[in-house]
Amino acid sequence: MKMDNLKALRNERGLRQVDVAEFLEIDRTTYVKYETGVSEPDIETLKKIAKFLGTSISYLVEETHDPTPMYIKEEAIPPIDSEEWLHRGLAARYKNLNSRQISVLLKNIDSIFNELNKAVPIHPAGIQ
Numbered sequence: 001m002k003m004d005n006l007k008a009l010r011n012e013r014g015l016r017q018v019d020v021a022e023f024l025e026i027d028r029t030t031y032v033k034y035e036t037g038v039s040e041p042d043i044e045t046l047k048k049i050a051k052f053l054g055t056s057i058s059y060l061v062e063e064t065h066d067p068t069p070m071y072i073k074e075e076a077i078p079p080i081d082s083e084e085w086l087h088r089g090l091a092a093r094y095k096n097l098n099s100r101q102i103s104v105l106l107k108n109i110d111s112i113f114n115e116l117n118k119a120v121p122i123h124p125a126g127i128q
Contacts, residue, residue: 003061005055010035010053018031024048
C-alpha cells in the first residue's frame with residue numbers, strides 16, 4: 001500500500017526522509033519503502049509516524065481525507081519543536097561530522113547567538 005499522504009505531510013513539514021527515519025530509529029531505506037509502498041510499517045510504527053507528523057493513522061493509510069490527528073493513548077513522543085527532539089536530531093547529525101565541519105558549525109552557532117543577542121538584549125535577571 002503506497003502512502004502518498006505520508007510523503008505529502010513530510011514535505012509540508014519541511015522534513016527529509018532521513019529526519020523521519022532518525023526519529024523512528026530505523027534505516028532511511030526502510031522508511032523509503034513505507035512511502036513507496038514496497039513495505040508496510042507495523043501498527044506501533046504507524047502510531048509513532050502519526051504523532052510525529054501530527055495526523056491520524058487513518059489519514060496516513062488514506063482511509064480519510066481529514067488529516068486532523070486522533071489522540072492515541074500511548075507514551076508521548078516529543079513534538080517536533082521540543083528540546084528532546086532538537087537534541088536527538090542535533091546529536092545524530094553531530095556524530096557524523098569531521099573536525100573541520102564541527103569547527104564551521106560552532107562558528108555559525110556563535111554567529112547566530114551573537115546576532116540574537118543584538119536583537120533581543122538579555123537582562124541580568126533573565127527578564128526581557
